[in-house]
Amino acid sequence: MATNDRYPRQATTLALAHALSAAERGLAVIPLSRTKLPALRSPHRDDPTAPPCHGECGRPGHGVYDASTDPARVRELFAAAPWATGYGIACGLPPHHLIGVDLDTKSGTDATGALRELALRHLFTIPPTVVVRTPSGGRHLWLTGPPEVVVPNSAGRLAAGIDIRGAGGYLVGPGSRTDHGVYAVSPGTAHLAPAPCPHSLLRLLLPPRRRHRATPGGAHGLGLVQFVQAAHEGQRNTRLFWAACRAYEDGIGDQLADALTEAAVHTGLPEHEARSTITSAARMTRPTP
Known part of the structure; x- marks a missing residue:
C-alpha cells in the first residue's frame, strides 16, 4: 500500500x-x-x-x-x-501563440501521410520544430502563429487523423504520464523552438470567410460588434455581455444576436458560451412586469 x-x-x-x-x-x-x-x-x-x-x-x-x-x-x-x-x-497564448498539429494513429489512420499529401497539394513544408511522441504512436508538432490570428480547435477537418489545437485548447506536455504511457520529445527536436506555421498551412487552419452581411442596428450595431471583436484574452465574455445588454436595451438584441455571436467566436470564445452569455444579457435586460 x-x-x-x-x-x-x-x-x-x-x-x-x-x-x-x-x-x-x-x-x-x-x-x-x-x-x-x-x-x-x-x-x-x-x-x-x-x-x-x-x-x-x-x-x-x-x-x-x-x-x-x-x-x-x-x-x-x-x-x-x-x-x-x-x-x-x-495554445494560442503569447509569447509563442502555440498551434498544435496532432497526428493520430488510432483506427489505422495515416495522419502523417495525410499531412504529407496536404503539403504537396498546397505547396508547404513543415520546418524543423518540436515534435512530441504520444503513447499511442502519434505525434504532436509544435508550431507558432501570428499574434493577430486566432486559430480554432478542430478535429479531422483537414484530414482524417489530423486534429488542431488552437486558442482555448492545450497539448499534453512531454514528460506527462497517462493511463496509456508517457509523452516524450522526439530525439533531435528537444533543442528546437516551435517553428512558425507555414502561411499556406495557416490558411487551411482558419475557418472559411463568411459572406459580408449588413449589421442590424446600423452604425450603432456595427459599433457593438466591433467592440466585441476587439476583446482580448480575459475580457471576451465581459465585453460580449456588455454589448449584448446595450443591444437589448436599444431594442436590437434579437437582430444583433447572430452578429455578436460570430464576433465572439472570432476572438476564440466557444459558440455555445457566446450564445449563453447573450441569453443571460437578454434575461437581465428584460423589462420587469
Missing part, C-alpha cells in the same frame, strides 16, 4: 518539474490527470445556473483558463491537485 501511495507523489513531483521547466520557456501550463483532462474540476459544477466563467471568480478549476507561466501560480495549481501526473500547455 505504501508503494502505491508513493508512486502518485513521485509522478506529481516529476510532472510539476516538467511544467515549471515549460513555464520558464514562456509556455502557460495547467495540471492534468492520468486521463489527460484538467486535474482540477470546475468550482461551478454543482451550480447549473452559474453564468459562464473563465476564472473571473478567482478560483482554480477553469481548465485552460487557469494556465500560467508564473512559477508560484503553477505550484499553487499542482498543490491543489496532488493526483496530477501530467501537465497541459495552453
Whole structure:
C-alpha cells in the first residue's frame, strides 16, 4: 500500500518539474490527470445556473483558463491537485501563440501521410520544430502563429487523423504520464523552438470567410460588434455581455444576436458560451412586469 501511495507523489513531483521547466520557456501550463483532462474540476459544477466563467471568480478549476507561466501560480495549481501526473500547455497564448498539429494513429489512420499529401497539394513544408511522441504512436508538432490570428480547435477537418489545437485548447506536455504511457520529445527536436506555421498551412487552419452581411442596428450595431471583436484574452465574455445588454436595451438584441455571436467566436470564445452569455444579457435586460 505504501508503494502505491508513493508512486502518485513521485509522478506529481516529476510532472510539476516538467511544467515549471515549460513555464520558464514562456509556455502557460495547467495540471492534468492520468486521463489527460484538467486535474482540477470546475468550482461551478454543482451550480447549473452559474453564468459562464473563465476564472473571473478567482478560483482554480477553469481548465485552460487557469494556465500560467508564473512559477508560484503553477505550484499553487499542482498543490491543489496532488493526483496530477501530467501537465497541459495552453495554445494560442503569447509569447509563442502555440498551434498544435496532432497526428493520430488510432483506427489505422495515416495522419502523417495525410499531412504529407496536404503539403504537396498546397505547396508547404513543415520546418524543423518540436515534435512530441504520444503513447499511442502519434505525434504532436509544435508550431507558432501570428499574434493577430486566432486559430480554432478542430478535429479531422483537414484530414482524417489530423486534429488542431488552437486558442482555448492545450497539448499534453512531454514528460506527462497517462493511463496509456508517457509523452516524450522526439530525439533531435528537444533543442528546437516551435517553428512558425507555414502561411499556406495557416490558411487551411482558419475557418472559411463568411459572406459580408449588413449589421442590424446600423452604425450603432456595427459599433457593438466591433467592440466585441476587439476583446482580448480575459475580457471576451465581459465585453460580449456588455454589448449584448446595450443591444437589448436599444431594442436590437434579437437582430444583433447572430452578429455578436460570430464576433465572439472570432476572438476564440466557444459558440455555445457566446450564445449563453447573450441569453443571460437578454434575461437581465428584460423589462420587469
